[in-house]
Amino acid sequence: MYREDLILEGCIAGKRNEQGLLYKKFAPTMMGVCLRYSHNREEAEDILQEGFLKVFQNIRTFRKEGSLEGWIKRIMINHALNQFRKNRRNPFLENLEDINETEILDHAELNGSIEPVPEETLISLIQALPQGYRIVFNLYVIEENSHKEIAETLKISENTSKTQLMKARRLLRQKLLKINQMKNTILVHGK
């Protein structure tokens, strides 16, 4: 319906209508990103709101070298990370206290195949992760950053990044297996 370059020009000129069109075009995707980085939906909406304000504020600096969507996504993620830094001094330390280690390290429980689950369930599983796990998992698995990049971005060591990722995976696997078990139980009883 609308050409991206025209929308971009309008946003650079500060036209509200084009800003609205840009929002309409990218908000659903960015909301998906924000949901992954936040603890709940309200937090995701706040990140989305402030992230788009930053986008409109800095849109003149977009060099058109990459995709506009990628640039906006980068802003959203950076804003999400900044929010976490503001809220907690070191989420990667605090998270260690929050986790029940025995629960994670029980390898026996982690064997089993994972069945597909709906997107909403995946989102809620990620949101339920401790903050540090969630960030590293998102950056490594979804954004496909390396541990070195993650370490530089978050100003942590590579080993911390690796540990956080490993624990996140274990926790997710454990929860997915539980979901599968529950599903099977329901099906058996249903029969």
Added chain:
Amino acid sequence: MENKYKQQPGADPEIDDLFRKGLSGQQTNPPDYVWSRIDKKLLLREILRFNFTNISGKWWIIGAATIVLLGITGYFMFIPGTEPIIKVAVRTETGIALPKPIPSSPAISNAAPSKNQNHKTHLLAPTVKQKYPTNPIANKTNKINHPLLETIAVTTTKPDNDATMNISSQTEIASVELIGKSVPDYTPAGSQVELNLTDASVTPIEHSKTLTPVSLSESKQEKTQSPNSATASPVIPGQDITKSRKKDTYFSAGFSIQPEISINKNNSFYTKANYWGNVDLGFHLNNFSVHTGIGLGLVDDDGHYKLNYQSNDSIGYYVKVISYTYDDTQPGQIFYDTIRVPVFYSVSHIGHNLMKNRYTYLQIPLLLDYKLFETPKFRLFIKGGAAVSFLIGRNEPVPTDYYLNGTVINIENTSAIRKTTNWQLLLSLLLEYKLSKTVGIFAEPTYRYFFDAIRENKNTQVQEPYSLGLGVGLMLNFGHNKYKK
């Protein structure tokens, strides 16, 4: 698969793939209020970070004109010299017995004081429109601070406080003759001499002539050369003995509703009705006043949408045989019972819809007004100035509900898009009917000229739209400060 996790400690490709595939392109529609919040914050930023370098020359001219207008208004309002002041000057015709010159005044430092002589004093007052009293010299004693006489007590009159003063010139109002009044010959410098004129012979003069004050040095020089001269001596500059300063300041608050019709002369389709609710605050000084305030405008406009949708429509029919019979008596013939069965198919449509969009504007005016006339019951003001309005809310319903029997493929909004900021010139006449000293009702026909198009759609753009409105409301006047000094 079961042992995958153990074989690759730390890695879990199954989990990674599940989340990567499931979430990398995931989309979720945020609630509408997120954009509303962003929209409001953008508006606030726009207002707070107004970039003056982007203002075109046209706006600089308008701004400069406004400042000049305000400056002129301020000059008339606040410069004390422009207030009505009654001046009375004293003129000596003969060698008045003057006290010793004041050392601080070099021009008269060598003055030779005269002895007791008859002398005449003229009292000067401004021309007044009202008829003067028969005897302009009332029994009031006012003191004149005069550089030569230091202090002289004269009896004169003060015009009626309510008299309309016309300060076009100074006119003699009385002639006071002091015969044989003794004035100390050699008064020490700096001392005060009081001449009481109450016993003097006073002759009222009815607007005899206009006198122009001259400088003190000229007066003294002439006096020295011809001390006994009976000719008119120079006039000593006028001194204020009765100073009347009249100021009428007050504030006003107006509350009004204003239906308005915005006119698009090129396309009557875009001629629309608007409704404003205004709160106006004004500061009045005499006939002038400055106004600002806030207005909330509700505007309806047409929303045009082009919808591409698919629906399962009947594209024809076929004939279905339900049963057949044959008659032995009519060999070779079969009779069929048939029905027509419609055939449906997914068909694309393009629909055009007209919706009612609603917009909310916030307006901030800056107006100057002048009171054209005032009677005990009515007042008429003429107002002019600039206003800026911001689009703060929009309700643009999308017509999806009308196509429930089909599937909407896409919706293209072809509406004329309203601009977020509009600058306008406002002109109005305000007629107030005073219910009491503080409360009045008013009617205000208004002309609003938009400096630029209010919509951005090039097809419907009108560069110079205007609107006409009629505001009615309530006016409260308070904080009156009417005084004389």
